[in-house]
Amino acid sequence: MNSEERAVEFSVESLESPALTKAHLAELLFEQIGLNKRESKDMIDAFFDLISDSLVDGNDVKISGFGNFQIRTKAPRPGRNPRTGESIPIQARRVVTFHASHKLKEQIQGLTGPA
Numbered sequence: 001m002n003s004e005e006r007a008v009e010f011s012v013e014s015l016e017s018p019a020l021t022k023a024h025l026a027e028l029l030f031e032q033i034g035l036n037k038r039e040s041k042d043m044i045d046a047f048f049d050l051i052s053d054s055l056v057d058g059n060d061v062k063i064s065g066f067g068n069f070q071i072r073t074k075a076p077r078p079g080r081n082p083r084t085g086e087s088i089p090i091q092a093r094r095v096v097t098f099h100a101s102h103k104l105k106e107q108i109q110g111l112t113g114p115a
Contacts, residue, residue, distance in 0.1 A: 022048065055096055067100040 022044050029040035051069065054061050061069040072095050079090040100108070 063101075065101055065103045067098055067104055070097050070099070071095075072097050 023041075026037070026040040026044045029035050029043060030037050033040075035043065051061050055069060055071055058071055060071065063069075074093050074095055076092045077090050079088050080086070081088055
């Protein structure tokens with residue numbers, strides 16, 4: 001079996017914390033793909049920079065089989081300071097939303113078979 005036919009599987013069970021971090025992703029690239037540590041870190045940083053820059057520019061990011069990151073503009077609204085009860089205006093703002101793909105949802109639910 002050549003390297004193109006070989007499926008790369010990432011195991012995160014050995015991670016010390018339950019959260020998968022950029023540092024952990026870079027370590028996995030180093031261990032399982034064979035990139036050196038600097039290349040692994042640079043690749044992860046570049047990947048997230050591309051996503052961030054796209055979102056900042058107002059573009060949606062769609063990752064097939066994973067999900068969509070979208071920019072949503074929230075309108076200004078009245079709010080309340082929970083400590084003092086004082087009424088305060090909440091400014092309009094842009095927020096990022098994430099919608100998981102059907103494939104990811106099925107994997108999370110443990111479903112198998114065709115979608």
